[in-house]
Amino acid sequence: MLRTGIRVLAVLLSCGAAPVLAQQIHLTLDDLEAPGFSVKALKASLQGKDRRGLVLDIGTFSIGERSWRNARLLCADLRFESAQIDCAAGTIDIGEKIPLSFSYSGANNTLDVVLRPAARESWQLQARFGQPAAMFKVIVDNGRLARLASWLPATLPQPAAGTLKGVMTYSGSGTASAQLLIEELAFSDASGLHAGEKIRAGVEIRAEHKSGRWQWQSRLEWMAGGVFWQPLFVSGAGQVLNAAGVLNAQQINIERGRFVVAGAGDIDFSAAYDRAAGRVAEASIKTTDIDIAALYEKLLKPALQATVLGDLRWDGRADIALEVKDGAVAGADLVLKRVSVEDKGRRFALFGLEGSVPWQRDRLTMARIKMTGGELLRVPLGAVDLPLELRGMRLRARRLEIPVLDGRISIGDFDASGEGPEWHWRFSGNIAPISMERLTSSLGVPVMRGTLSAVIPTVSYQQSTLKVDGALLFRVFDGDITARNLALESPLGRVPRLTADVDMRNLDLDLLTRAYSFGNMTGRVDARISGLELVNWQPVQFDARIVSSAGDYPRKISQAAVQNISALGGAGAATAIQRSFLRFFEQFGYEKLGLGCKLRNNVCEMSGIEDAPQGFVIIKGGGIPAISVIGYNRQVDWRELVDRLKRITQDNVRAIVK
């Protein structure tokens, strides 16, 4: 309890032989002490005419854990009558000179102090000492919140602007309360990564001291302003935070907390904050039936800008629970209820997600997610049932079947684990026949016929590189494609780099050429691309060769196809055909075709089936009517070649009509 008292120590100073008059009075005041408040080493002197000029030196002045030393209070016109002291206009110098007034009544044991640091700003303390208990009341009007910066731990973001209005009370009998309105609050830490601005919020706190601890309850209503807490940005729009708990010397406990996000749902939480260690010892966050669309729009979307998850449409609800122990997430539970998510750019979509994902840091859990359908790059996916084994930072799926159009992708033994931000995973699988016609139509690329099927050996991803161990086998265009030594560095980076050796056997030219409006060809071809290197999906180097497959099968080439093949080196064939009787034929026979390209430094060194005078044979005629195509330009700029394929313009290939 607060003790107070005033003793007059010295009264007199002599002035020669003149009548003895007291010119200065020195006073020593007892220390004032109350829980969380103390004033020590007070020395006062009354000076000047009528000794009304007060100079009060305060050795130490403490509120809570904050102390000031060597503060000085000046009052030019102090009224001092028996048990009443009044100062209508004084100043206190605590590093900053602040105008104040105060009034002390010894009879009533009351102290009233008003600080007016700035125009329209006032901090008023009304105190009543003595029995049964001291009472303190602080009334703030237009109080600058920046003044509180030095009261807060340096590790917390500091207030830089804003005002406070309201009343705080404290009773020595053990109750405290506050009703405050915060306006235009701005705060930030040194990095600027935890900051808020233009915040308007109302705060109500009630607390009671019982059995050595404070029981408290609070309500915070966040009406306006924005907070950036990296990576989240949230705007205040009527969110309400209710919390109640216990405060003691060791911990701050939130026993019942509820955060009401208008339009999304309620988030319930509890937590224990270890004051000595300065960290969350335990916390539990739980939300039931939260609207995922609202949660995404209000909380997650600003943080995901410029990522593949930055523009999504969500539907459905979820239950989310998180457990924190010793400052780290120890468990999580996610229940999805008819959740759908769709990329507005139509890159992917998942529909009808249902399931539960329990996760514990230290033990094995089983999760199961079902999906009624989806879409990837506009290719429809069917229903998926995904059982998952989770343990810490490891997840496994023994079998996953994804229906794709009329076929399916099967993935077996998917095993992923993460260490810090680095993840690595592996799986094997196969692709059961998918109609190429339907697949290419869905992808919006030239329609191809045939089916796509594949055997996928072990695929692994580690240190930003995806590798296929063994041969990746595809069946397309009625032939086989084998990719070996396949590796993809930085698949999600700006410069993905793919290397592989590719072998194609017995591709059906009819299916292939129909796909690319190339002009029809019948026959079969083999192709080999060795040392293929694509950077940023552009070829940098390869040795490629395409030749007619061995065997007996019809070999026909349409007039249009002849022209287009010729166009790889020039457009002479078109003129040659048009000038001869051959223009009456739609199709020609051929014996063999072959074309090679060795790409180095953007130059394709071309070759054919065999050399011809000043050139090389691309198509060797056979049957009646037959046609041969000879190329003359062995060095072709790669980009130009690609352009020619697109535009068909040059004229350094000539068709020889037999």
Add this chain to the structure above:
Amino acid sequence: MKTAMWLRMGLIALALEFSGQALAQANLEINTPAIAGLQSGMQQRHLQLAGFYASGAVGLTRDGSIALRDANAVPLPQRQQVNSLIAAENQDRAALYREIARANGKPEWESDIRATFAQRWIQKAQPGWYYQNAGGVWTRK
């Protein structure tokens, strides 16, 4: 365009003035699909970053990257976007140095190429932009 010019001037200056024994023959204007892809991405991003260089929010570091110098110069709702831009730019810069070294057939030159770029980005920076001096202290150009 100012953006493209800044980037291009930097590259040309590098090609002309590149010094150092081992790097004397390095072709810093070498063009590969990877480098072209990176430059194109960086040029587009520069349009978004230019204002933040000018405001001092983002500065050029002495190791050839960029960094958030003063978050308080960025409106709160945009702060995460700036963080993402910086991360993406630094990823591209690292890839650019690596690809130039690789395209020259000298992957071991990567750190020297980075150091030279670091100096040149700063030399070609516009007045008012911030950069880290040799001691790592932010300095206004």
